[in-house]
Amino acid sequence: MGFIPIYEPVLGEKEKEYVLDCVDSTWISSLGKYVERFEKEFASFSQASNGVAVANGTVALQLALAALKIGPGDEVLIPDLTFVATANAVKYMGAEPVLLPSEEATWNIDVTKIKQFITPKTKAIIPVHLYGHPCDMDPIMEIAQEHNLKVIEDAAEAHGAEYKGKKVGSFGDIACFSFYGNKIITTGEGGICLSNNSELADHMRFLKDHAMDPQKRYWHPEIGFNFRMTNIQAALGVAQLERIDSILAKKREHAKLYRDLLSEIPNITIQPEADYAKSVFWMHSALITEQFPRSRDDLAAYLKQNQIDSRPFFYPISSLPPYKRQTDETTGRLARQGINLPSATNLTDESIRTICSSIASAAAE
Numbered sequence: 001m002g003f004i005p006i007y008e009p010v011l012g013e014k015e016k017e018y019v020l021d022c023v024d025s026t027w028i029s030s031l032g033k034y035v036e037r038f039e040k041e042f043a044s045f046s047q048a049s050n051g052v053a054v055a056n057g058t059v060a061l062q063l064a065l066a067a068l069k070i071g072p073g074d075e076v077l078i079p080d081l082t083f084v085a086t087a088n089a090v091k092y093m094g095a096e097p098v099l100l101p102s103e104e105a106t107w108n109i110d111v112t113k114i115k116q117f118i119t120p121k122t123k124a125i126i127p128v129h130l131y132g133h134p135c136d137m138d139p140i141m142e143i144a145q146e147h148n149l150k151v152i153e154d155a156a157e158a159h160g161a162e163y164k165g166k167k168v169g170s171f172g173d174i175a176c177f178s179f180y181g182n183k184i185i186t187t188g189e190g191g192i193c194l195s196n197n198s199e200l201a202d203h204m205r206f207l208k209d210h211a212m213d214p215q216k217r218y219w220h221p222e223i224g225f226n227f228r229m230t231n232i233q234a235a236l237g238v239a240q241l242e243r244i245d246s247i248l249a250k251k252r253e254h255a256k257l258y259r260d261l262l263s264e265i266p267n268i269t270i271q272p273e274a275d276y277a278k279s280v281f282w283m284h285s286a287l288i289t290e291q292f293p294r295s296r297d298d299l300a301a302y303l304k305q306n307q308i309d310s311r312p313f314f315y316p317i318s319s320l321p322p323y324k325r326q327t328d329e330t331t332g333r334l335a336r337q338g339i340n341l342p343s344a345t346n347l348t349d350e351s352i353r354t355i356c357s358s359i360a361s362a363a364a365e
């Protein structure tokens with residue numbers, strides 16, 4: 001059957017057509033019709049009013065923090081269990097990330113524990129919709145309001161996910177998405193900031209383009225950035241967006257098949273889905289218990305021998321050298337026992353059956 005990768009982008013004729021259109025028209029830099037079209041269409045897909053396209057998901061987070069004037073002396077609440085970019089973006093702005101523990105049920109921020117981490121220096125919270133599962137946004141927004149915190153959703157893994165019927169990316173002051181090659185939709189490298197606040201969106205548009213005065217060329221009243229997305233990236237994005245509904249439908253189907261097949265193997269469970277949530281299952285993530293006969297890394301090695309790729313969960317940020325501190329117990333256990341299984345949209349049902357029977361033999365041997 002051949003090697004089953006953890007992920008691969010699915011690209012087709014439309015992607016080719018739009019990218020070639022950029023080349024043929026010579027509009028290959030960050031001016032051109034696709035950038036604006038992608039911003040409008042992705043914002044509208046996510047039920048937000050404004051989109052500001054940028055070079056990648058990491059600078060999307062940095063731009064959001066800059067626009068909200070987060071800087072030295074400020075603390076920003078982020079989950080301990082996330083991709084390192086969430087923490088780094090806070091550091092780039094000179095602010096301090098404060099690491100929140102995860103909850104057992106969804107692997108996202110434990111909303112019952114947020115308040116104990118709030119100090120007079122806390123300025124913002126970045127909930128991360130981990131592996132495609134939305135955070136419990138109602139209590140997060142309530143706490144944010146009560147303590148006057150800005151909310152930046154890190155939705156880099158959750159394009160199209162829903163919380164109580166509403167798309168992620170429409171809750172916070174700003175939401176950030178990534179379009180890296182293995183995300184739900186891709187522009188190669190790319191990102192976007194969404195906001196329902198037009199002033200904030202205009203400010204981000206200004207900051208991402210060297211903070212140049214729109215009325216006065218080469219006049220820069222602030223220190224800005226070059227975080228622009230190219231027309232070629234946006235062309236890919238427009239084409240990918242045309243197929244996002246079928247991608248999300250496929251992901252749900254795959255999640256159901258994984259869930260059904262893994263439910264027959266003891267001591268391993270697939271990512272849960274809370275009542276309030278419609279996950280997009282960016283990764284088909286599984287968790288083994290202490291009783292599983294192999295360690296997570298041993299299971300990954302077994303799968304590799306059987307031509308099946310996988311990824312461990314992220315290391316907690318608190319375990320990485322630049323951020324080293326005590327790791328919360330639940331967070332540490334999730335990070336140690338979580339494994340991401342092949343999650344490409346073009347996986348076949350047959351591959352999923354092969355993967356699950358390989359896990360069953362790993363558990364039996």
Ligand SMILES: *Cc1c(COP(=O)(O)O)cnc(C)c1O
Binds near residue numbers: 056082179
């Ligand atoms: C992918 C990702 C990012 C960063 O996106 P890039 O486009 O790779 O810079 C940020 N946060 C999370 C949670 C991610 O998964």
